[in-house]
Amino acid sequence: MRCHVCGGRMEPGEGDMPFRLGPCRIVIVKAMPVLECGGCGECLIDDPTMAHVEDMLGQVDAAAVLEVLRYAA
Numbered sequence: 001m002r003c004h005v006c007g008g009r010m011e012p013g014e015g016d017m018p019f020r021l022g023p024c025r026i027v028i029v030k031a032m033p034v035l036e037c038g039g040c041g042e043c044l045i046d047d048p049t050m051a052h053v054e055d056m057l058g059q060v061d062a063a064a065v066l067e068v069l070r071y072a073a
Ligand SMILES: [Zn+2]
Pocket: 003, 004, 005, 006, 007, 008, 037, 038, 039, 040, 041, 042
């Protein structure tokens, strides 16, 4: 797989990704599996991982302003 920004190689890794759920709601998911470009640092999340994270985000307390989750498959 090639980076869509610089054409470099995308390597599997882990990252902490912030997701904004609303004007004042942010969820940080730690240790997410991502593909990271060795050239420019661009991160990609594949579709199955994204679908799983959306499930996790759906279970976050609606009153929370900032929530930090650990990715669990
Ligand atoms: Zn790149």
